[in-house]
Amino acid sequence: MIKRNKCIANIKAGYLFPEIAKRRREFAAAHPEAKIISLGVGNTTEPILPHIDKGLTEGAKRLGTVEGYLGYTDEGFLELRERISKVFYQGKFAPDEVFISDGAKCDIGRLQLLFGAGTKVAVQDPSYPVYVDGSVLIGAANGWTGTGYEGIAYLPCTAENNYFPDLSKLPSDSIFYFCSPNNPTGAVANRVQLTELVKAAKEKGTVIIFDAAYAEYVRDPNLPKSIFEIEGARECAIEVNSFSKPAGFTGVRLGWTIVPKELKYAGGESVNADWARICGTIFNGASNIAQWGALAALDDEGVKEMKELCDFYLGSAKLIREAVQSLGIACVGGDNSPYIWARFPGRDSWEVFAEILEKCQVVTTPGSGFGPAGQSFIRFSAFGHRADIEEACRRLARLKG
Numbered sequence: 001m002i003k004r005n006k007c008i009a010n011i012k013a014g015y016l017f018p019e020i021a022k023r024r025r026e027f028a029a030a031h032p033e034a035k036i037i038s039l040g041v042g043n044t045t046e047p048i049l050p051h052i053d054k055g056l057t058e059g060a061k062r063l064g065t066v067e068g069y070l071g072y073t074d075e076g077f078l079e080l081r082e083r084i085s086k087v088f089y090q091g092k093f094a095p096d097e098v099f100i101s102d103g104a105k106c107d108i109g110r111l112q113l114l115f116g117a118g119t120k121v122a123v124q125d126p127s128y129p130v131y132v133d134g135s136v137l138i139g140a141a142n143g144w145t146g147t148g149y150e151g152i153a154y155l156p157c158t159a160e161n162n163y164f165p166d167l168s169k170l171p172s173d174s175i176f177y178f179c180s181p182n183n184p185t186g187a188v189a190n191r192v193q194l195t196e197l198v199k200a201a202k203e204k205g206t207v208i209i210f211d212a213a214y215a216e217y218v219r220d221p222n223l224p225k226s227i228f229e230i231e232g233a234r235e236c237a238i239e240v241n242s243f244s245k246p247a248g249f250t251g252v253r254l255g256w257t258i259v260p261k262e263l264k265y266a267g268g269e270s271v272n273a274d275w276a277r278i279c280g281t282i283f284n285g286a287s288n289i290a291q292w293g294a295l296a297a298l299d300d301e302g303v304k305e306m307k308e309l310c311d312f313y314l315g316s317a318k319l320i321r322e323a324v325q326s327l328g329i330a331c332v333g334g335d336n337s338p339y340i341w342a343r344f345p346g347r348d349s350w351e352v353f354a355e356i357l358e359k360c361q362v363v364t365t366p367g368s369g370f371g372p373a374g375q376s377f378i379r380f381s382a383f384g385h386r387a388d389i390e391e392a393c394r395r396l397a398r399l400k401g
């Protein structure tokens with residue numbers, strides 16, 4: 001009989017968000033009258049705005065015509081790769097450094113293949129679970145020790161260090177997943193911090209995998225939206241990004257990864273060439289319809305619509321932050337990100353999750369699901385219809401006393 005892949009045996013049962021969905025179903029079954037509101041999974045809820053939606057629908061119609069039909073497009077439409085470079089990176093990347101994908105999570109999973117088993121992995125703690133779970137699945141980390149996975153370097157990002165890690169703890173010759181604006185803390189690294197990060201990575205031979213999935217939520221003009229705003233990043237960083245949160249493409253599926261040609265392995269081989277080989281071998285390209293939608297999102301009208309959508313969710317984040325703060329609960333985030341990170345000192349995150357669900361019929365995300373340093377925190381997501389956000393904020397008052 002075939003033996004089970006030990007890497008899958010190593011991973012704790014249940015990815016975070018399906019576990020939350022399971023507990024929500026159980027609660028709903030026990031309380032059929034409850035009108036549950038989700039401030040949990042960061043899944044967009046608002047309709048795609050007209051100009052971008054027209055890009056998708058016209059793209060779909062094109063497929064029904066002889067002259068418009070397109071099959072496989074491999075690394076993606078040349079025009080889309082050029083426009084991503086122009087709109088987000090001042091044109092400083094050649095099209096063959098821009099890889100179109102079916103989403104940032106999918107690319108994060110595939111990027112693990114570039115570095116494979118036995119690579120040292122460092123993450124911010126807390127952070128998006130895919131970095132750690134993906135590393136365990138590929139064999140770059142081992143079993144659960146009770147507080148974390150063996151082989152992962154967890155770099156705490158806490159109130160005490162203003163949610164920026166101590167880079168002296170960054171292992172050499174590792175890959176370091178860095179997310180800014182951060183999921184779940186909402187912290188955005190400033191230019192000085194990212195400059196320190198690039199300097200440390202180059203000194204240590206570390207590759208930064210910079211996850212910029214929430215970059216379009218940054219509203220402070222002094223805060224960087226990309227690691228490539230920092231001198232020297234081309235030699236030590238890969239950037240992953242997505243249309244999910246700025247355009248509402250969580251179900252449409254369209255992301256991209258930037259792999260600069262300057263990025264080399266220890267032996268001088270090209271990481272960009274290997275990424276092209278991996279994508280060409282196990283990925284048959286993003287949907288053409290999604291790519292036409294992304295092209296619409298990147299013209300002047302589409303860029304305006306993405307800003308409008310992000311502003312809408314940021315408005316909801318502000319309401320949640322005010323509601324949580326009015327309870328005397330310390331929290332961060334929500335100003336340049338759609339997540340609020342609230343601290344419940346001395347409490348177990350899953351217990352607070354259960355209390356909020358019980359008392360308020362509101363689903364949240366327990367901070368411990370993002371890593372050991374997330375214990376005693378709760379993440380509130382601003383992705384919801386405004387009426388639901390307002391109702392959830394009213395209900396949170398039940399936590400008083």
Ligand SMILES: Cc1ncc(COP(=O)(O)O)c(/C=N/[C@@H](CCC(=O)O)C(=O)O)c1O
Binds near residue numbers: 105106179250255
């Ligand atoms: C830092 C970060 N990077 C990538 C993604 C997913 O991007 P896409 O695969 O492009 O939709 C996400 C999505 N996160 C949501 C959805 C959950 C999930 O993707 O597993 C959440 O944290 O609630 C993310 O937070």
